[in-house]
Amino acid sequence: MGFDDICSSGLGLGLGWNVKQENFSQSDLQQKKRKSLVRDEHFFPSLTLGPSSDDDARKAHGDDQQASSVTALSSFSNSSVKKEGDVEFDRVSSRVGDEDYEGCHRKKLRLTKYQSAILEDSFKEHTTLCPKQKQALAAKLDLRPRQVEVWFQNRRARTKLKQTEVDCELLKKCCETLTEENKRLQEELQELKSWKLTASYCMQLPAAATLTMCPSCERVANGGDGPPATTTSIPFTIGPKSHFINSLSHPSAAC
């Protein structure tokens, strides 16, 4: 990968979040729309009591993992009942969740392959969900909407983390390339400086003694012995940079 490749990769030094921020700004728009939706629509969380539905769902999905007791930890509580029918119901109940978990530590749900696959597919389509989509997805996967919401949040976080790592790597490479370039330019500058010294020294000497012949292209400058066939009337002048620098350091490689 060359320097140009790296620098044209669209990566800015501000850590290129362009794509993602686009996504988020879109989601912001969605969010704004959503907020107006929320007030007009009523979502009714699907409450299940006991683990049976979970088991059924897992059987139906051909799950190979043990059914967790998540449903048993569902948002069924006094506070939940009070807020049933409220849009905020699921979120509020889940945030009060720890108290609902019968005073025990939280259990951890392990998503099935089927659930993960569906969620992944959905994430590919849109990284954020409107309440309707969330509700539908939750119903489809037999999860609580809050769980779907959490999954999307964590998924976004993982994506961002991965992207950060990728950007970090690119920046590292970019830094290495620039360091190399800097080193090369420093060396070139040194050569130019040393040539300048040499040139100013030569200018102080008689032309005949110094300007004889370019060792590479064999062009003779004013030597004073009459013009040979290949002689030009142009004094030995500075050639193109590369020629000149090379002829100083590696005379044989010049021209």
Added chain:
DNA sequence: CTTTATGCCGCGATTACCTCA
């Protein structure tokens, strides 16, 4: 029009659980 209160949502940081080597 401005201010204040409220609700909703996403995010970052963190915790807690689970699996696997």
Added chain:
DNA sequence: AATGAGGTAATCGCGGCATAA
């Protein structure tokens, strides 16, 4: 069997935004 590491679901707290009063 014990254990440490890694993955990830779940929680907490905060800030931004929209809306109603």
